[in-house]
Amino acid sequence: MDAAHIRNFSIIAHIDHGKTTLSDRLLHITGTIATRDMEDQLLDAMDLERERGITIKAHPVTMLYKAKNGETYELNLIDTPGHVDFAYEVSRSLSACEGALLVIDAAQGVEAQTVANYHLASKQNLLIIPVINKIDLPHANVTLAKQQLEDVLAVPSEWAIPCSAKEGIGIVDILEAIVERVPPPKPTGEPSLQALAFDSYFDTYKGVVTHIRVFNGEIRPGMMVKLLHSGKSYEVKEVGSFNPKPYTREKLETGETGYITANIKSPSDVKMGDTITDARNPSAELPGFKEIHPMVFSGIYPINTADYEALKSSMGKLKLNDSAFAYSSETSVALGFGFRCGFLGLLHLEIVQERLRREYNMDIIATYPSVVYKIHLTDGTMKEVDNPAFMPEVTYIERIEEPMVKTFVICPNENIGDMMALIAEKRGQVDHTETLDARRVMLSALVPLNEILIDFHDRIKSITRGFGSMDYEPSGYADSDMVKLDMLVNGEPMDAFSCIVHRSKAEGRGRALAEKLKEVIPRQQFAVKIQAAIGGKIVASETVSAFRKDVTAKCYGGDISRKRKLLEKQKEGKKRMKSIGSVNIPQEAFIEVLKA
C-alpha cells in the first residue's frame, strides 16, 4: 500500500472508558472480524488484564477501510499497554503512530490516566482525536466532557467525536476522522530500511516474533537485517500483519505495521525501540531509544522451599514475553532461596506476581518493595541501591537521593481535605489544584515513588469510596533523609524485613513490624527480644517471653502413642524452622508478617 493510504494510530483511555469495546467495534465495522467471532477476538489476551480492565499487550491490527471518498485505506491500530508503569513501552508504541484516539467516558469525564496518557501522546507529537464514548448512558454529559478537554488538556472541544462503541454510534465518524486528520506516514529520506521494533512475543516454533513499524524502505523475507542497538544481524524468515490473527505478507513498506520473524532465539536480543535496518546498507537509528531499567524491586521466594527450581523455570518462561521483568537469584536467612526481581512499576510487580500464581501455579511470597536509591558516598562516588542488604554503612554516606513521581489524583470535591492529608502523609507536595467540574478536582503532586508503592492507590479508593483515580509519571530524583531500618531478633538481623525508609517513617514502621513479629514468633525456652534499629539505634522493642514449662500434665499408658506422635511432629516442624541466632522461627511466621 502506498504511504498516502496508510494511517497508524492507537487508542488511549482511562481504565473502563471503553478502549477494548471501541477496538472491537472498529475491527467489526471494517469487516476485519465477523460479529460471531467477537467474543473470542477481544484484543485483551490474558484473564488478568480483562479482570483489571487494562491491556498490557496486544498485537497491532491491520484493517482495510473504504472511506467516504471512495478510496481504501490500510488502518493500523497499534495497542499500547495503557499504564504508565510501562511508560517506555507506551512511548515506543506511540512513536509507531501518527495519531491517537483519546477515549473519554461521557459519564465519568477526564480521569487521572486520561491526563497521563495524553501527556505521553502529546510528547510524541501525535495528532489527537478525542472520542467521547458511552453517550448512550443516562448520566452521559458530553458538554461537561468537552469542557474538561479544553480546561484540563487544552484540546479544542470541537475536535471531539461523540460515540457509543457499545451501540455502534459514531464509529464511521471516527474512521473518517482517522483518514482525514491523522497524517499519512512520510519516508525519512534515509537510503534504506528503517523499522522500529516496538514489541515482541515468543513463539515456540518461530522464536521471537517482533512487532515493527516500517518508517523507511521495505522489509521482505530473505533480507539480511541488523538491529542497531543489539548489533546483531539476522536473515528475515517471515513478514506479516495481524487481522487480528497473524497472516504472512510479501513485504512491509514505508508506513506499514506488522511483524517479522528471523530465528531469534532470545527475547533479550530484541530491545524495545531498537531500529531494524538493512545489514548491507544500514541507515541511521530512529530517535527515542532507551535502555529500560526496573524502577521497583522486590524479593520473590517460593513458600515451599522445594519449589525453587520450578519458580526459576516459571520466571524464565515469563520473561520470554515480558522483557522488562528482571530477576536474579538471592538468598535470605529467613526465606531461603529465591529471587531479587525488578519491575517497571507497582502494577508491573502486581501483574508478575499474579501471573506467577495463576498461570504458573506458584505459591510465592514477596518482600517489601524497594525503589532505586542514589547513594552519594563520601569518596565522591555514587552507588545505586535497590536492596537494603547492599546499603553502605552510614559513615560512608554523604547524601541519598530517592526517585520522585508526579502524580495526578482526581477526586470528588468533598475529599480534597483527606486527599491533601494523604499526600502530606506520603511526603508529597501538591503543586497544582484544578477544578475539573462542579464535583471534582485534580491535584498534581510531587511524591516519592517509595511512598506510593504500598497503599497509596488503595487509600485513594477508600477515601473517595471508589470515585478517585490516580496515575503518575517519573519525575527525577530528589535529596532525601533515607535510613535503613533493620529488624533484629535477639540482636541478629532478619534480612527479609530490612527496608530503606524515610527517617520520619522509620520508627512507626519499626514499631508496627515489631508488634506483628511478636505475635508470630513462637515462644522459646528463653526470652526473645524483637527490635527495630536504625543504624545502631533501637527505635522499637518487643519481647516474646520465655515459656517456663513444656510438659504434659497427664501421661499414662493410653496417652503414650498419641503423645509420641505429637512430639515427633513438633520435632519435624523444628527441622523446618529457620534459625536466626539461637531463635527458631517457622517460615510461616515470616510469611504471615510479609503478607500483612
Add this chain to the structure above:
Amino acid sequence: MSSTTASVRSLYVHVPFCAHKCEYCAFYSEASSGELINRYVGALERELELVAGTLRPQTIFFGGGTPSILNLKQWHQLLHTMDRLNLLGAAEWTVECNPATVSLDKAKLLRDFGVNRISMGVQSLDERLLERLGRIHSREQVFKSFDTLRAAGFENINVDLMFAIPTQTMEIWHATLNEAFALQSEHLSCYEVIYEQDTPLFAQLKAGEFDVDEDLAYDMYETLIDRCEQSGFFHYEVANFARRAGAGRAAPRPVLSDPEIPDFACRHNVNYWRGGDYHGLGPSATAYIGGLRTRNWSNTPLYCEQLEKGKRPFETREELPPLQRAGEIAAFGLRMTAGWPFEEFQKASGFDLRSEWAGQMSELVNKGWAEESPVRFRLNRQGLRFADSAAEMFLR
C-alpha cells in the same frame, strides 16, 4: 515377639461410663446406665476370658470413666469372673472412684476381692470450682467417702487434684492443698488443667470466656512441689507424689526394685513409664505387649458386638521398629524423677542409653536440666518442667 506365651503382669480395665461428663474430660466415656452397662460387663467378661491365659496380674487398674458407677450386682458378677479366671491376687489393685458413688457396701466388696488401692477423683475442694468443672460431688462427699474407704479397710488411697482451673486463685489452691494434706492419703496426683479438643472447657477457652494465666499456673505447680515435699510426699513423676513407708504405714509388697521410687508410688503407672507390658481391656483401652500396641474401639456397642462374636475388639495396632520403640521408652521414662537406671533401660528396651543417646544426655546436662550418675540418668527439677522438650530429643 509373640504375645501368647509371655505372661503379662499388668492389667488395665476401662469403664466407659460416668454419671455426668465433666467439662474438661476427653476420655472415652458417656453418661449412660442400665442395659448398656450390663452388656458392657458381659463383653468385658468375654475379653477377660480371651486374655486370661497370658495374664498373671501383679498390678490391676480400673479406670474410666467412673468404675465406681457399676452397681453392686455388676461388680459381683465381674469379680466372680475374675476369680474363676484366676486373675485375683494382684499386689496392687486400684479402682478409680468418684466421691459421689462410693458406698460402704461397694467399698467392702472391692476390698474383699483384693482391691487394695483407691484413686479418688477429687479435683478440687472448692465448691464453686467443683461446679465450674462439672463435677457431681460436693466437698463434703469427699471427706465422707474418704472415711468410708478407710472404714472398709483401704490403706492406700490416692487423691486426684487439678490446678490452674479457670478462676482458681493461688489462695484457693493453698486452701485445697491444706485440706488434701489433712486427709493423710498415701498418694497425690495433681494435674494442671489440660484444654483438650472436643471438651466444653476447650470450647469456652476458644470462645474467649476466660484467659489462661501461664505465670499463675507455673507458680501453682512450683507451690505444689514445695508443699508436697514439706508434707511428706515424694515427687516421683511430673504429676505424682507418694509417701514412703514408715510412721505406721507398712510398705506395700513386693518392695520396689528402684530405691529412688517411693513405696506408695503407683506400681501400675510406673510400669507404663518404664516401658512394661500390659493388657488393656474395655472400650478405648490401650494394650502394649511385646512391642505391639493395640487399641480397642472407642465405641461401647461396637466393642460389645466384637466380643459377642468372639473377636478381639481392636481398632488400631502399632508396632514400632526396635530403636524407635527404645526412643519412646527412654522419652517417657524421663517423666519420673528417678529417671532411667541404665541397667533397667537396657532390660526394657534392649539398648544402652549411654551409647545410643550420649549426645542428648550431655546436651541436657549442659543445659542444666539433667544429671548423670554412674548408674542412672535423670531430669532434675528444672528439666522436669521441660520434660516434653527433653522427650522430643530422645525420639528416633
